[in-house]
Amino acid sequence: DGGITQSPKYLFRKEGQNVTLSCEQNLNHDAMYWYRQDPGQGLRLIYYSQIVNDFQKGDIAEGYSVSREKKESFPLTVTSAQKNPTAFYLCASSMQLAGVLDEQFFGPGTRLTVL
């Protein structure tokens, strides 16, 4: 279903804990993205990466960290510094050639709840 997967589907975290959300794609896409979605709101960009071993901060990067060691994988760590992490997290990937964006394919999402 689009070749992009996220795990887990639901995640519960205690305050003060770091958690890592997984995102894997087999579409051979160069670019990968992490978005946060809060109820009734749009998608806000956390981090994005266009090539392996390189990534850029999005609009709401504080309290989050990422890595891009492999083309297929772009894990997101929600750290204890993120004050209000309860949200729906969506990962996406796309082709990107010479600065021309293409369709972003989304994963099924991870719903994170802080207890």
Next chain:
Amino acid sequence: GENVEQHPSTLSVQEGDSAVIKCTYSDSASNYFPWYKQELGKRPQLIIDIRSNVGEKKDQRIAVTLNKTAKHFSLHITETQPEDSAVYFCAASTAGDSSYKLIFGSGTRLLVRP
């Protein structure tokens, strides 16, 4: 920073009527404008997109128009059906630090009444 504004936030139409959702963008260099549909609890899925060298694009009951001068683009759904009920997001491309990303509108919740 760059932004995308989307209106209305909610839209209720009778089955068979048309629905129009409008977006404005701020970055004059934006050149890619996708529209996504998200059903409750599901992932967003692309329904149509348009590039800046085209003024209009149509796919069956769905069409998108782009006015680069005014920095407006709109989604038009004709002959609406109950299964069109969902949240719709517009987006516009923008250049960051030599990299490219999408900025999303805040979404429109469309309800099609049978």
